[in-house]
Amino acid sequence: MVDAPLFHPTFGSRPSRIVGRDIEIESILNGLHTATGARERCTLILGQRGMGKTALLLEVEERAKQEGYVVARVSHNEDMLEEVIELIQLKGSPYVQERKRPVKGFSAGALGFSVGLTFTETTQRNYGFRVKLDLLCQKLEESGKGVLVLVDEVKTSEKMRQLATTYQNLVGDERSIAMCMAGLPHAVSSVLNDSVLTFLNRAQKIKLGPISNQEVRAYYASAFEQLGLTCSQDILDSASHEAAGFPYLMQLIGFYIVRYAEGSHAVDASVLKQAIRSARSDFEDNVFSPILAPLSDKDRLLLDAMSQDDGPSKVADLLERMGMSDSRFQPYRARMIDAGIVESPRRGELVFAVPFLADYLRSKNEALS
Numbered sequence: 001m002v003d004a005p006l007f008h009p010t011f012g013s014r015p016s017r018i019v020g021r022d023i024e025i026e027s028i029l030n031g032l033h034t035a036t037g038a039r040e041r042c043t044l045i046l047g048q049r050g051m052g053k054t055a056l057l058l059e060v061e062e063r064a065k066q067e068g069y070v071v072a073r074v075s076h077n078e079d080m081l082e083e084v085i086e087l088i089q090l091k092g093s094p095y096v097q098e099r100k101r102p103v104k105g106f107s108a109g110a111l112g113f114s115v116g117l118t119f120t121e122t123t124q125r126n127y128g129f130r131v132k133l134d135l136l137c138q139k140l141e142e143s144g145k146g147v148l149v150l151v152d153e154v155k156t157s158e159k160m161r162q163l164a165t166t167y168q169n170l171v172g173d174e175r176s177i178a179m180c181m182a183g184l185p186h187a188v189s190s191v192l193n194d195s196v197l198t199f200l201n202r203a204q205k206i207k208l209g210p211i212s213n214q215e216v217r218a219y220y221a222s223a224f225e226q227l228g229l230t231c232s233q234d235i236l237d238s239a240s241h242e243a244a245g246f247p248y249l250m251q252l253i254g255f256y257i258v259r260y261a262e263g264s265h266a267v268d269a270s271v272l273k274q275a276i277r278s279a280r281s282d283f284e285d286n287v288f289s290p291i292l293a294p295l296s297d298k299d300r301l302l303l304d305a306m307s308q309d310d311g312p313s314k315v316a317d318l319l320e321r322m323g324m325s326d327s328r329f330q331p332y333r334a335r336m337i338d339a340g341i342v343e344s345p346r347r348g349e350l351v352f353a354v355p356f357l358a359d360y361l362r363s364k365n366e367a368l369s
């Protein structure tokens with residue numbers, strides 16, 4: 001019996017099995033085992049949309065809980081500081097000894113708490129985020145628990161500065177606290193360039209790249225077997241090749257294969273073809289469109305110029321195609337690299353970091369001409 005669907009192509013969902021990412025998960029969890037204040041206790045995860053940032057945070061949350069952490073996971077927003085406090089109170093309370101209401105006049109919650117992790121009214125009213133988080137860390141530490149704060153969709157903001165500065169201060173006070181943040185490459189790079197947040201450059205950085213073809217293939221093989229679908233080696237090869245290591249695309253292709261194979265017990269070439277077509281179309285709508293929408297015409301010009309090449313583009317060719325000098329070209333190159341859309345594997349060369357984006361741009365441009 002299968003409890004959760006094996007393929008679940010929805011952003012922010014916890015996959016029924018996390019494929020690949022062993023090294024990344026280990027690095028983050030190892031960070032939690034290091035001494036208070038070690039740089040590995042703070043991790044920044046960066047990756048394109050659909051690369052599995054949220055899935056990784058969800059996995060880390062589960063694993064960290066098993067290792068004695070109370071975890072507060074928030075998506076960056078205006079109220080995230082209050083959410084962090086409330087989540088720690090909620091998730092940490094089972095680990096804290098409930099005391100009877102203190103007798104009036106008795107040192108009513110010397111540490112600022114009335115019952116469990118509920119603050120006294122005075123604490124609640126008079127103190128801000130830093131003191132509250134500090135009190136929670138201290139109280140949980142008495143029960144042998146650490147605090148892990150996870151921030152998804154990280155961005156530069158006043159709240160982010162407050163959160164990170166508080167983290168830094170609590171680390172200075174030797175509290176058992178750790179932090180892990182995830183975001184799009186350009187959001188993470190703006191965080192690192194912020195004058196207040198610049199200390200995060202010391203954090204452990206994890207760039208989420210594609211999952212290996214082998215792992216995708218093995219996952220497809222076991223998932224189809226579990227679903228009672230037979231599948232030739234060729235079909236497995238093609239399906240995993242088409243997923244290009246992108247977790248979201250892997251989920252989409254798997255999902256559509258299962259849908260189109262319904263009623264039969266085998267995945268044949270026509271099912272695969274149909275599945276790839278549907279998966280690509282969803283991928284374009286949900287990954288390419290949001291990536292391309294915020295770009296300026298000039299940025300698009302660079303991507304279009306790159307899309308004329310089948311493999312890596314030579315910068316010299318791009319300059320010629322775009323009619324630009326090297327110095328005018330540099331800011332575009334830097335912006336596209338920052339945005340995680342383009343990579344420079346070798347000096348003087350650029351490649352797309354997002355699979356099939358070149359094909360997509362080519363087909364759009366053909367349709368226009």
Ligand SMILES: Nc1ncnc2c1ncn2[C@@H]1O[C@H](COP(=O)(O)OP(=O)(O)O)[C@@H](O)[C@H]1O
Nearest residue numbers: 010011012015019050051052053054055247248
């Ligand atoms: N390592 C993985 N193994 C299996 N599925 C994954 C993995 N990472 C992500 N996914 C799935 O891919 C899709 C996109 O992942 P998500 O974490 O939402 O991406 P991001 O937060 O980077 O935009 C989701 O359906 C998710 O369950």
Ligand SMILES: [Mg+2]
Nearest residue numbers: 011012053054
């Ligand atoms: Mg996400």
